[in-house]
Amino acid sequence: MSYIIISLSSLTLRVEFFQTTLLNHILTAHHGKRIAVIENEYGEVDIDGSLVAAQTTGAEDIMMLNNGCLCCTVRGDLVRMIGELVDKKKGKFDHIIIETTGLANPAPIIQTFYAEDTVFNDVKLDGVVTLVDAKHARLHLDEVKPKGIVNEAVQQIAYADRIIVNKIDLVNEPEVSSLVERIRSMNRMAHLKRAEYGKVDLDYVLGIGGFDLERIESAVSEDHTEHEQKHDHDHNHEHDHDHHHHDHHNHHDHDHKHDHHAHDHTHDPGVSSVSIVCEGEMDLEKADMWLGNLLLEHSEDIYRMKGLLSVSGMPQRFVFQGVHDIFQGSPERMWEPNEPRINKIVFIGKNLNGEELDKGFKDCLLQK
Structure with missing residues (x-):
């Protein structure tokens, strides 16, 4: 299950991938965060009627939940939906979660926020978060694809700024460690955290700054495996062959004297x-x-x-x-x-x- 989360904090946008358990926690818990969820029409998140404080129905259904969060269903253009949320509900939320059932590759949505001026002017891409099911991850990662087709599970890990290895209570420690090592071989930039039932501090997945140039140093550090419980990761991506200004980032978290x-x-x-x-x-x-x-x-x-x-x-x-x-x-x-x-x-x-x-x-x- 994949979700893209966009957060707007001072009009800052964030993209993240989540599973239903974590998303339900975000929508139901009294965490004090103001979050809007954009769910696609094939989504699997079931909002209990008792949690809905108000609802508007139209091309997109928008529900105001008791914990201050918004939930809406998009059936058309995602860019337009985000624009409407920012325009009509401005001041009512700080983050946007995009639920993306069936989406394997986050790149097109990431690129949208650099290609669409109307979006780029209002929000800023913040980060990609991927939840990995520790119990079934190997099944998906080992799935053989036709030549030229990249494994979807691998793609979701490769684009991530934050990786949450979930359901660690269902497997033994050696299996978890082996999975973490495998994930690291795919993505050396992301920060990683282990979790049970998708429960993590929301500050770990909100306000990542994964696409902020000033936070590149954290992203290019040698290894985040040993710091997986504490660190956050930021990534910034853009390139339209306007490479007159290259960003160079230095890391001093380790003691490297040689090439x-x-x-x-x-x-x-x-x-x-x-x-x-x-x-x-x-x-x-x-x-x-x-x-x-x-x-x-x-x-x-x-x-x-x-x-x-x-x-x-x-x-x-x-x-x-x-x-x-x-x-x-x-x-x-x-x-x-x-x-x-x-x-x-x-x-x-x-x-x-x-x-x-x-x-x-x-x-x-x-x-x-």
């Missing part, structure tokens, strides 16, 4: 995560050309990308992110006087060639 390249493969032979770390200063013109050509030739295979650069002659750190051919980057904060000038980039996608990516990235370094 480093990690390439993890999932059981799905086509989907993996590649992270590259190297010292030195980047030639921005070379990096711009390399990234531009990379996205021009392989944008379909690159699900997500985030990075941080130490650019020659630039006192600020340069951070960037991308989702397929949508790319965004800009200078960020100033480098600290004694801060190591490290370049980092993380790719998540299918058919990634780790060696070629490693060489291409390091070829953009200024030669000493």
